[in-house]
Amino acid sequence: MNEFVSGNLGEIAALLTAICWTFTSLAFESAGKKVGSLPVNLIRLVMALFWLGFYTLITNGHFFPQNASTHAWVWLSVSGLIGFVIGDLLLFQAFVVTGARISMLLMSLSPPLTALFGWLIIGEKLSIANSIGMFVTIWGIALVILAKPVKGRKMQFHYPAKGILLALGGAAGQGLGLVLSKFGMQDADPFMSTQIRVITGIIGFSILFTITGKWYQVKAAMKHTKAMWHITIGSFFGPFLGVSLSLLAIKYTTTGIASTLNSLTPVLIIPLAWYFFKEKITTKEVIGAFLAVAGVTIFFIY
Numbered sequence: 001m002n003e004f005v006s007g008n009l010g011e012i013a014a015l016l017t018a019i020c021w022t023f024t025s026l027a028f029e030s031a032g033k034k035v036g037s038l039p040v041n042l043i044r045l046v047m048a049l050f051w052l053g054f055y056t057l058i059t060n061g062h063f064f065p066q067n068a069s070t071h072a073w074v075w076l077s078v079s080g081l082i083g084f085v086i087g088d089l090l091l092f093q094a095f096v097v098t099g100a101r102i103s104m105l106l107m108s109l110s111p112p113l114t115a116l117f118g119w120l121i122i123g124e125k126l127s128i129a130n131s132i133g134m135f136v137t138i139w140g141i142a143l144v145i146l147a148k149p150v151k152g153r154k155m156q157f158h159y160p161a162k163g164i165l166l167a168l169g170g171a172a173g174q175g176l177g178l179v180l181s182k183f184g185m186q187d188a189d190p191f192m193s194t195q196i197r198v199i200t201g202i203i204g205f206s207i208l209f210t211i212t213g214k215w216y217q218v219k220a221a222m223k224h225t226k227a228m229w230h231i232t233i234g235s236f237f238g239p240f241l242g243v244s245l246s247l248l249a250i251k252y253t254t255t256g257i258a259s260t261l262n263s264l265t266p267v268l269i270i271p272l273a274w275y276f277f278k279e280k281i282t283t284k285e286v287i288g289a290f291l292a293v294a295g296v297t298i299f300f301i302y
Helices: 002-007 009-037 035-061 070-097 098-123 128-147 161-187 190-211 217-224 225-252 255-262 265-276 282-302
Strands: none
Touching: 009 035, 009 070, 009 098, 009 217, 009 225, 009 255, 009 265, 035 190, 035 217, 035 225, 035 265, 070 098, 070 190, 070 225, 098 128, 098 161, 098 282, 128 282, 161 190, 190 217, 190 225, 217 225, 225 255, 255 282, 265 282
16 A cells, blocks of 8 residues: 555645645635635635745745745746736636636636647747647537527527636636746745745735725624635645645656646536535536546646
């Protein structure tokens, strides 16, 4: 058993990462429906900063980022604003409007979008297999969200168009944020880089709350015991443990295998959404989720 674990540590870590993303998305969906997506975003980043800070304090002897270059601070800050503030703001609202299951399915587009932004911004190459993988992923997602057109309308959706657009915006924000993170991080410590992004995200949301005068929502959310419990769970399994396991996965296995196993969240979330939120799930939706994951697999492996 120990030999199996040690020999497949990267693959196990990648699978556990997908499980973490599954739990964190459901936790944030539940919290967002109780107190609103905006305060959930800020509170979970503050919690994530403490999780990361305690980890780096134990491993490196300091709570906050140290010795980061100006280049790293600038580009990781931009990445944090785009990924955490804009991207996650849209995604968390999608959790409320459409639900975590469909939102995370649409987030399957994040890896292809990341590659597309990488090609446009930093000159990374796109292969024919990448293009095929994008097509299969889009096909799987379309199978789930599109309904048969009715008379007078060329396109119909099974789910609110607003929620679909919000999730797509979240996927684009995460993809662009990751490309800018790679450009900004270079040889810097990944955990320190994540801290910089989180700090920028906290500052960004703080400015947003100040401009809109909605700090009262944060105070109200912090008094909601059940919501705070779900935010705590989500911040632990997401920005802290999920990120840590994803780094461990990349260290002990190939990026392609790790990314493919990480992308299993749209499939793993189906039984949990059915059990916890009593969502009605069709066979076509299950097939679509598997197709979306298959597209990501083709994209990374071939």
